[in-house]
Amino acid sequence: MNRKSDQPDYFKSLPADELHRRISNSKKALGRRLLILGHHYMTDDVIAHTDERGDSFGLAKIAAGTDAEYIVFCGVHFMAETADIITKSEQKVFIPDPHAGCFLADCARIQDVEKAWKDIRKITSDNIIPITYVNSGAEMKAFCGEHGGLVCTSSNSAAALKWAFERGDKVFFFPDQHLGRNTAYGMGIPLDEIILWNADETLGGNGPEAVRDARVILWDGFCDVHQEFNAAYIEKLRRKNPDMKIIVHPECDFDVARVADYMGSTAYIIERIARAPAGTHWAVATERNLVNRLKQKFPDKRIEILQTFEPYCKSMAQITLARLAFQLDQLEKGRLINRVIVSEKFAEGARIAINRMLELS
Numbered sequence: 001m002n003r004k005s006d007q008p009d010y011f012k013s014l015p016a017d018e019l020h021r022r023i024s025n026s027k028k029a030l031g032r033r034l035l036i037l038g039h040h041y042m043t044d045d046v047i048a049h050t051d052e053r054g055d056s057f058g059l060a061k062i063a064a065g066t067d068a069e070y071i072v073f074c075g076v077h078f079m080a081e082t083a084d085i086i087t088k089s090e091q092k093v094f095i096p097d098p099h100a101g102c103f104l105a106d107c108a109r110i111q112d113v114e115k116a117w118k119d120i121r122k123i124t125s126d127n128i129i130p131i132t133y134v135n136s137g138a139e140m141k142a143f144c145g146e147h148g149g150l151v152c153t154s155s156n157s158a159a160a161l162k163w164a165f166e167r168g169d170k171v172f173f174f175p176d177q178h179l180g181r182n183t184a185y186g187m188g189i190p191l192d193e194i195i196l197w198n199a200d201e202t203l204g205g206n207g208p209e210a211v212r213d214a215r216v217i218l219w220d221g222f223c224d225v226h227q228e229f230n231a232a233y234i235e236k237l238r239r240k241n242p243d244m245k246i247i248v249h250p251e252c253d254f255d256v257a258r259v260a261d262y263m264g265s266t267a268y269i270i271e272r273i274a275r276a277p278a279g280t281h282w283a284v285a286t287e288r289n290l291v292n293r294l295k296q297k298f299p300d301k302r303i304e305i306l307q308t309f310e311p312y313c314k315s316m317a318q319i320t321l322a323r324l325a326f327q328l329d330q331l332e333k334g335r336l337i338n339r340v341i342v343s344e345k346f347a348e349g350a351r352i353a354i355n356r357m358l359e360l361s
């Protein structure tokens with residue numbers, strides 16, 4: 001039977017300074033065998049212990065290039081899955097809370113995507129290239145790998161669409177309708193050539209002609225955090241602060257993207273604000289932990305979140321200091337808990353789709 005000090009609940013009861021101390025000690029003990037990756041949406045106390053931080057694209061590239069034996073992923077489940085797919089078989093990937101999912105990734109189930117694919121192909125002979133946003137399950141990535149498609153992130157979605165249109169007539173994009181629409185429109189594809197596919201309706205809620213004419217078919221999925229921003233609030237803010245710059249993540253809806261000054265991935269948002277002159281004023285539409293960290297990092301600029309409250313990702317928040325401390329404690333003791341293993345049934349196809357993405361840039 002486990003002792004109390006071997007239980008996650010015991011770690012929850014420890015004060016923060018004790019958790020910090022334990023994490024630092026475990027890191028020292030595991031040394032170069034361990035690499036801790038952290039997504040920008042993690043809280044400050046967790047991010048303080050990460051060896052590398054980044055957005056999903058940046059972290060995927062780091063995971064692909066490391067030789068560490070243990071990779072602890074402070075992020076959500078699909079990110080750890082992606083790391084497992086692209087690392088060597090002797091490397092092991094862990095997530096401190098295996099229940100940290102992603103609302104957006106859960107918007108698409110493989111059986112619904114496969115049914116939609118069959119329905120679309122029944123009524124058009126066009127060559128269709130599937131693209132899945134990295135915020136999706138391994139089965140979705142495998143589907144893309146097996147059907148001539150690829151994975152994309154918010155950093156490279158335009159390059160992925162370009163890649164697809166060099167090889168096909170239509171793109172089937174899932175699960176995030178907003179990233180798909182914002183990217184396609186930004187590349188000059190008009191809205192009347194972009195349709196939405198609702199899995200609960202016949203032909204996704206479209207007529208056969210609309211499906212035949214569409215160049216981009218978008219899955220009806222979205223991120224609940226990025227839906228908290230709205231164009232009406234932006235207009236109101238602008239009237240009060242005419243010099244303020246609005247910068248948004250492409251998971252925000254089309255109306256928000258259209259009235260923003262800048263739109264781009266997490267990495268783009270950080271870089272754009274870092275390069276801006278002192279004294280500039282920014283309103284940012286993305287997760288609160290990143291925005292608050294930007295505020296601390298650039299005190300010479302005025303930075304605020306683009307909402308009256310602070311939208312945050314509940315899934316990312318599941319990775320707490322106590323969970324990280326418990327994870328490392330167990331690894332130090334040779335207990336490989338919370339390991340993320342993608343079955344080879346999906347890993348092979350998913351690897352093809354991810355590698356196509358990694359070759360884009």
Ligand code: SF4
Pocket residue numbers: 076101102103104105135223224225226287313314315316
């Ligand atoms: S912010 Fe949205 S897309 Fe990102 S992990 Fe959370 S739910 Fe998923």
